[in-house]
Amino acid sequence: MVPLRSVDWDDGAVVIVDQTLLPNELRHLRITNVSHLVGAIKRLAVRGAPSIGVAGALGVALAARTHPPADQAQAFDDDVHALRSARPTAVNLARAVDRAAGARGGGYHAILAEGLAIRDEEIASCWSMGIYGSELLIELTGERPQRLMTICNTGGLAAVERGTALGVIQTMLERGLLAEAIPLETRPLLQGGRLTTWELARMGAPFRLIVDSAGPFLLAQGAADAVLVGADRVAANGDTANKVGSFSLALGARNAGVPFIVVAPESSMDLDTPSGEMIEIEDRGSEEVTRAWRETIAPLGTKAINPAFDITPHEMITAVVTDRRVIRLDRGEKLSEVPLGPLRTSHRRSAI
Numbered sequence: 001m002v003p004l005r006s007v008d009w010d011d012g013a014v015v016i017v018d019q020t021l022l023p024n025e026l027r028h029l030r031i032t033n034v035s036h037l038v039g040a041i042k043r044l045a046v047r048g049a050p051s052i053g054v055a056g057a058l059g060v061a062l063a064a065r066t067h068p069p070a071d072q073a074q075a076f077d078d079d080v081h082a083l084r085s086a087r088p089t090a091v092n093l094a095r096a097v098d099r100a101a102g103a104r105g106g107g108y109h110a111i112l113a114e115g116l117a118i119r120d121e122e123i124a125s126c127w128s129m130g131i132y133g134s135e136l137l138i139e140l141t142g143e144r145p146q147r148l149m150t151i152c153n154t155g156g157l158a159a160v161e162r163g164t165a166l167g168v169i170q171t172m173l174e175r176g177l178l179a180e181a182i183p184l185e186t187r188p189l190l191q192g193g194r195l196t197t198w199e200l201a202r203m204g205a206p207f208r209l210i211v212d213s214a215g216p217f218l219l220a221q222g223a224a225d226a227v228l229v230g231a232d233r234v235a236a237n238g239d240t241a242n243k244v245g246s247f248s249l250a251l252g253a254r255n256a257g258v259p260f261i262v263v264a265p266e267s268s269m270d271l272d273t274p275s276g277e278m279i280e281i282e283d284r285g286s287e288e289v290t291r292a293w294r295e296t297i298a299p300l301g302t303k304a305i306n307p308a309f310d311i312t313p314h315e316m317i318t319a320v321v322t323d324r325r326v327i328r329l330d331r332g333e334k335l336s337e338v339p340l341g342p343l344r345t346s347h348r349r350s351a352i
């Protein structure tokens with residue numbers, strides 16, 4: 001599979017894959033100003049917690065080119081503020097923007113170097129999560145081909161080059177241990193139906209797509225061995241913000257007695273937020289719900305409730321897998337207590 005980067009830097013521009021056009025068209029956008037980048041993040045042309053973190057950090061480099069922080073501090077700060085608040089739920093965005101902006105003393109080149117370092121770290125993290133996650137799955141359900149249910153898109157599109165939860169599924173495929181992936185379509189913006197299916201097909205993975213409401217029922221019928229989801233933010237107590245529908249899957253997994261595993265890099269762990277109720281959940285307004293992709297489906301003027309994310313309580317999560325450790329919440333382990341282990345990238349393969 002030819003590696004593809006959802007977000008990168010090229011000669012003074014942030015280059016993103018426009019994820020709103022997939023799976024019908026693979027088009028890159030070259031973005032050279034901060035307001036266009038903020039717009040791209042808000043309309044989910046670039047999306048997924050690690051990808052928006054990297055986009056935001058590289059956006060700070062764009063800001064520094066236009067408004068050198070030493071001479072135009074106010075304009076630079078305004079750009080940084082616009083980037084860090086483009087979306088509220090994923091901690092990666094504000095954190096990566098702040099980290100890049102922290103290099104302002106070294107000017108544009110130092111900021112760009114920080115943004116590129118964050119990009120490289122996120123790529124390496126995904127390889128490591130694949131190893132930790134696949135070992136956990138083998139421990140929990142045995143070394144045999146597994147059926148793995150997942151929601152939203154947590155592949156390379158969401159995490160720069162390789163995925164978090166979908167990266168574990170890819171690692172299982174590479175190890176000959178994937179019987180089937182079962183992605184949920186993920187209303188309203190269909191990240192599962194449009195993007196995860198596209199990535200699974202590119203990998204050559206066996207998969208079948210389901211509607212969101214079928215997830216808990218199919219789990220009860222024994223259709224999957226485990227559920228793997230990503231995270232936009234994991235609070236200190238393990239409560240996890242992820243794409244809306246994750247909580248229903250956790251309920252379904254508990255009902256069926258199958259493991260519910262969160263896979264996310266350390267850059268999504270937020271020890272400063274004690275629990276899930278303190279996480280701001282992005283409200284994306286009515287229109288995404290009253291339309292099914294581009295067709296209007298509800299009478300004009302219909303109001304909708306549209307939280308983009310939900311919170312899965314830590315009691316319902318079997319384990320959080322990061323790039324540096326596995327935290328067994330089901331055994332009472334705590335994020336603040338489990339020590340960081342090594343970043344494990346030695347099993348890198350140029351994939352299938």
Ligand code: MRU
Nearest residue numbers: 047048049154158164230231243
């Ligand atoms: O609204 P999105 O598409 O950005 O939501 C993405 C998710 O919920 C992902 O599961 C999460 O960001 C982890 S991505 C590796």
